[in-house]
Amino acid sequence: MTTLKISGLHASVAGKTILNGIDLEVSSGQVHAVMGPNGAGKSTLSAVVMGKPGYTVSSGSVTLDGVDMLALPTWQRAQAGLHLVMQYPTEVPGVAVVDVLAEAFAARGRSTDDIRAQLSVEAARINFDETFLARSLNVDLSGGEKKRNETLQLAMLQPKIAILDELDSGLDIDALRDCSRRVEAATNEDGLGVLVITHYSRLLKELKPDVVHILVKGRIVSSGGPELVDVLERDGYAAFEGDQVDPASSALDDLFGMPSSRN
Amino acid sequence: MPSFTPEAVRSLRAADTDLRLAALERFAAAPTPSPHEELWRYSRIAELSLDRYSPGSLTTTVNGAEAVLGTDVLDDELELDLFGDLNRAFMSAVVLRVPRGKVLDAPVVVTHTLATDGVACFPRLVIDAGEDSEITVIERFVSDDSVTGLIAPVLRVRAAQAARVTYLSVNELGSRVWQIANQQSEGMRDSTTLLSTVALGGDYARVRTHARLTGQGGSTRQVALYFADGTQTHDFRTTQEHIAPKTSSDLLFKGAVNDSSRSVYTGLIKIGPEARGTVAFQTNRNLTLSDGAWAESVPNLEIETNDVKCSHASTVGPIDEEQRFYLESRGIQPDIAERLVVLGFFDEVLAQLPVGGLAAELRERISAKLHTAVVPDKVTA
Numbered sequence: 001m002t003t004l005k006i007s008g009l010h011a012s013v014a015g016k017t018i019l020n021g022i023d024l025e026v027s028s029g030q031v032h033a034v035m036g037p038n039g040a041g042k043s044t045l046s047a048v049v050m051g052k053p054g055y056t057v058s059s060g061s062v063t064l065d066g067v068d069m070l071a072l073p074t075w076q077r078a079q080a081g082l083h084l085v086m087q088y089p090t091e092v093p094g095v096a097v098v099d100v101l102a103e104a105f106a107a108r109g110r111s112t113d114d115i116r117a118q119l120s121v122e123a124a125r126i127n128f129d130e131t132f133l134a135r136s137l138n139v140d141l142s143g144g145e146k147k148r149n150e151t152l153q154l155a156m157l158q159p160k161i162a163i164l165d166e167l168d169s170g171l172d173i174d175a176l177r178d179c180s181r182r183v184e185a186a187t188n189e190d191g192l193g194v195l196v197i198t199h200y201s202r203l204l205k206e207l208k209p210d211v212v213h214i215l216v217k218g219r220i221v222s223s224g225g226p227e228l229v230d231v232l233e234r235d236g237y238a239a240f241e242g243d244q245v246d247p248a249s250s251a252l253d254d255l256f257g258m259p260s261s262r263n
Numbered sequence: 264m265p266s267f268t269p270e271a272v273r274s275l276r277a278a279d280t281d282l283r284l285a286a287l288e289r290f291a292a293a294p295t296p297s298p299h300e301e302l303w304r305y306s307r308i309a310e311l312s313l314d315r316y317s318p319g320s321l322t323t324t325v326n327g328a329e330a331v332l333g334t335d336v337l338d339d340e341l342e343l344d345l346f347g348d349l350n351r352a353f354m355s356a357v358v359l360r361v362p363r364g365k366v367l368d369a370p371v372v373v374t375h376t377l378a379t380d381g382v383a384c385f386p387r388l389v390i391d392a393g394e395d396s397e398i399t400v401i402e403r404f405v406s407d408d409s410v411t412g413l414i415a416p417v418l419r420v421r422a423a424q425a426a427r428v429t430y431l432s433v434n435e436l437g438s439r440v441w442q443i444a445n446q447q448s449e450g451m452r453d454s455t456t457l458l459s460t461v462a463l464g465g466d467y468a469r470v471r472t473h474a475r476l477t478g479q480g481g482s483t484r485q486v487a488l489y490f491a492d493g494t495q496t497h498d499f500r501t502t503q504e505h506i507a508p509k510t511s512s513d514l515l516f517k518g519a520v521n522d523s524s525r526s527v528y529t530g531l532i533k534i535g536p537e538a539r540g541t542v543a544f545q546t547n548r549n550l551t552l553s554d555g556a557w558a559e560s561v562p563n564l565e566i567e568t569n570d571v572k573c574s575h576a577s578t579v580g581p582i583d584e585e586q587r588f589y590l591e592s593r594g595i596q597p598d599i600a601e602r603l604v605v606l607g608f609f610d611e612v613l614a615q616l617p618v619g620g621l622a623a624e625l626r627e628r629i630s631a632k633l634h635t636a637v638v639p640d641k642v643t644a
Contacts, residue, residue: 095607
């Protein structure tokens with residue numbers, strides 16, 4: 001059992017505060033969704049947890065089974081069991097995914113002997129064309145192929161906790177289904193813990209989160225079960241844009257003509 | 264003690280002693296080169312003291328050329344710099360003359376090894392490809408780190424109508440050797456030439472290449488991979504000259520500098536008044552891998568007709584942070600991530616070179632220059 005614990009996380013980019021105290025806990029086998037409007041800090045959260053350069057953490061902590069992730073360089077966070085599926089996977093000319101995975105295996109002390117066979121199996125599971133395995137990473141790939149490529153790496157590397165940053169952006173329905181089913185299988189079979197960050201509810205129809213968090217202005221303003229997605233579908237993010245109000249009481253306030261934001 | 268004298272030329276007892284003496288006179292009459300001249304801008308020519316060297320020779324082996332060895336060194340060449348003249352005076356030449364219609368299936372490999380300390384050497388390679396013939400030539404320059412020396416090679420390529428010439432020079436010189444190379448090619452009607460370079464060695468290593476297209480429909484490409492470390496300097500100066508109509512040229516130079524090394528790329532696309540319907544491209548990309556390293560890129564255009572399609576691009580900068588982060592987020596150590604990105608950066612060039620079995624060795628040499636302990640193991644090789 002592994003737990004990713006984010007506590008009181010404050011972070012900024014170029015002097016601008018984006019995260020205003022995030023508290024989240026994701027354990028093996030769980031799927032947590034973080035939903036929020038543009039600019040809420042969703043991608044910043046994933047970047048800070050993985051250690052992307054350019055972000056400053058001013059306070060708070062991120063631990064994986066008690067180990068301080070913020071003290072580790074990115075590659076050691078990955079080796080500890082964190083994985084990031086990127087919203088816009090970076091193009092790396094001249095570097096093939098098979099080479100990346102071979103190095104990533106070697107770095108973990110895993111044998112690369114049957115890496116090609118494993119890749120074939122995993123590629124078939126998500127309908128990823130094998131000819132892409134030897135091509136430059138993410139170069140000239142369609143949106144769906146890029147996300148299949150990301151999912152393939154997730155499946156091969158078998159992390160403990162995965163952050164999916166807008167897995168659903170820029171891909172078609174078939175690719176979305178292939179990718180989310182593979183993630184779901186990893187959750188059910190291997191106990192992968194998932195933090196899925198998304199703007200839209202369509203991914204959550206596939207991935208079926210246990211807990212949904214609403215992120216607004218760098219803070220989680222509401223957490224609940226999958227039914228929160230329905231509230232969002234009905235009312236949009238506007239219902240949550242007050243400062244840390246719960247949507248039910250906000251609706252009551254509206255009913256009685258009270259202002260919906262306080263403080 | 265003056266070494267580069269008429270007596271020294273005469274002592275070679277060459278059949279063309281008069282031509283050699285004339286070249287030596289041109290050399291002696293030329294002003295001392297200086298970095299204040301455009302031709303030597305950014306170069307380290309001011310550090311060169313010819314007195315430190317005496318005329319000598321390399322050990323040269325030629326493989327696969329039995330059917331095409333010739334003698335005519337093509338003296339009708341354009342003006343070279345003074346090192347071209349010095350080469351003409353003291354040269355030892357390999358001439359490859361491919362008869363009309365002949366296609367050589369395997370590459371000719373010319374290997375020059377510098378083994379004597381303190382000598383200046385002047386190899387000349389001539390590739391004279393007859394009509395509709397085809398040849399690939401790989402010229403390697405090799406020495407270890409113990410010897411000092413100056414190598415001033417000349418390459419002369421003539422591709423007759425519809426001939427196909429592919430040339431690669433590989434600089435595997437030791438860290439105390441200077442190289443000042445002159446390369447020239449002429450492409451006639453519908454010919455195709457590729458002049459390529461892999462430069463890894465040398466203290467100061469310069470290659471000046473002038474590719475001319477004199478026949479309609481001719482095309483020429485220049486491709487280079489260079490990687491300097493320590494205190495090395497790699498210096499390239501290229502000209503793509505379009506004289507005839509409907510000619511095309513392309514250039515891709517990619518380099519990296521590490522430690523406190525330097526590189527210079529200066530390139531000119533020159534399109535003459537008759538060269539209508541011409542297409543010319545030029546791309547130079549440089550990676551700076553340490554704060555102390557320095558790369559300069561200077562592209563130039565000189566166009567004297569309207570009907571052309573022309574572009575140039577150049578970049579100098581460190582490894583892309585996003586690429587580094589992407590690989591590190593997979594659990595790959597920073598030095599290995601850097602190696603993957605750099606090898607990937609060079610892959611585009613390696614794929615265009617007639618390196619054949621040399622590819623694996625070159626990848627290893629490139630990796631060694633990154634000073635990482637890990638031996639590369641490319642699964643997709």
